[in-house]
Amino acid sequence: MVDGRPVAPGRGLDGPRHRGDGGPAGGRPAGLAAPRATEHGVTRLTCLIPAWNEAARLPGVLRAALGHPLIDRLLVIDDGSTDGTPEVARRFGAEVLNMPANGGKTAALAAGIGALEGTHALLLDADLSGLTPHDITRLATPVLDGRAEVTLSLRGNAxxxxxxxxxxxxxxxxxxxxxxxxxxxxxxxxxxRFGFEVFLNQAMRSQGLRVEIVAWPGVASPWKTEKQGMWSGFRGDAAMIRDILRCQSPRALLEQILWLRRQTARQNRTCSATAAVVSPTTSPSQMPTPSNPARNPSP
Incomplete structure (x- = not known):
């Protein structure tokens, strides 16, 4: 339910929206082609923000995301908060999907995915500090330009x-x-509860998706010890590690990290090749674009 009301298939609170292409449970899903442009020529994103007791930090994320030209819809999934998080989200004008009880990040995202429409999604944590609209644009651009199928952030305090x-x-x-x-x-x-990201990584790897890492040096996410106190934070970190290892073996996690590292190396090689093609003497008409890729000059 969104804001206490059932969500009909293909509809949000504001009426009909574009619907994404579904895909089979196994193999490479349908719909992973180049992003579909809107009538204005720009693909729009649906933003999902799972949140649990983030009334103090959520406003900073909403200020960066709400009204962003690339975001068509923003949905905060409240995971049983007791600090007024859903009320904060509504005051900012965000849609809110209320979970009946705290079920963890994976359950919150599963509910949000059930309400997704459109072709592409932006996932954001609710506790980020320093996030700007420009950071969101930089994270979305490689996918919207067709250079990658998935992007991940690398926060400054990772x-x-x-x-x-x-x-x-x-x-x-x-x-x-x-x-x-x-x-x-x-x-x-x-x-x-905390197995979503590594499960998603495994699917990305098995399907051979192109991934780009986007550095967010000015963005931070607080450690659990900052949010919950020392002992509660340590217990939370231990529970997260336990859940990750329940979802993927240590070997599988290492393989994920190495695969993503190779993706980063590919990304760096591509950037270097583009920089080599775009020399100081290159005219604007010769610069490579998605529709006009770089070519070796004729002899």
């Missing part, structure tokens, strides 16, 4: 190892096809 590798494999900020999420939806109810 663990030092992830920053050294150039990959945060459990990043909660992503742009990806709705068809991919819909294809995974039947399996989500069986996942642990």
């Amino acid at each position: 663990p030092r190892l992830w920053r050294a590798l150039g990959v945060d494999y459990i990043s909660g900020e992503r742009v990806l096809p709705v068809a991919l999420l819909k294809a995974l939806a039947p399996d989500l109810p069986g996942l642990p």
